[in-house]
Amino acid sequence: MSDPVLAAGCVLWRRSPSGGGLEICLVHRPRYDDWSYPKGKLKVGETPLEAALREVLEETGHHCVPGAALPTARYTAKGRPKEVSYWAAEATDGTFVPGDEVDRITWLSPSAARNRLTRLGDRVQLDAFLNSLPGA
Numbered sequence: 001m002s003d004p005v006l007a008a009g010c011v012l013w014r015r016s017p018s019g020g021g022l023e024i025c026l027v028h029r030p031r032y033d034d035w036s037y038p039k040g041k042l043k044v045g046e047t048p049l050e051a052a053l054r055e056v057l058e059e060t061g062h063h064c065v066p067g068a069a070l071p072t073a074r075y076t077a078k079g080r081p082k083e084v085s086y087w088a089a090e091a092t093d094g095t096f097v098p099g100d101e102v103d104r105i106t107w108l109s110p111s112a113a114r115n116r117l118t119r120l121g122d123r124v125q126l127d128a129f130l131n132s133l134p135g136a
Helices: 048-060 110-116 120-132
Strands: 005-015 022-029 034-036 039-041 062-077 080-094 104-108
Touching: 005 048, 005 062, 005 120, 022 048, 022 110, 039 048, 048 062, 048 080, 062 120, 080 120, 104 110, 110 120
Parallel strands: 005 080
Antiparallel strands: 005 022, 005 039, 022 034, 022 104, 062 080
């Protein structure tokens, strides 16, 4: 079996500007017509956390503060094993600019985000994030 493709990303969240509830950021990738978390492959010499923060900035235009590590996703993509390391990350400042890789982002309540995720396996990271919150 070949070595896995290594990638990293974040469950990016913020307090809703209108009411203080949690909102989760999902990105739309036109190439796959899917909704997922901001994530991408590691560059040479990059740690998974460095890659996750870079990908959040590149795909959403937002800076963020990383928090708890979340479960690693393991699946097959294009016939190769893939491992995606995830962190919870609170969005700070930034502005989204549509591009070729990501043409839209959306901020959704956790339940709406759970329903919008294309890959059902991505719900594991959302559930782990929600369970890590104080009072969960």
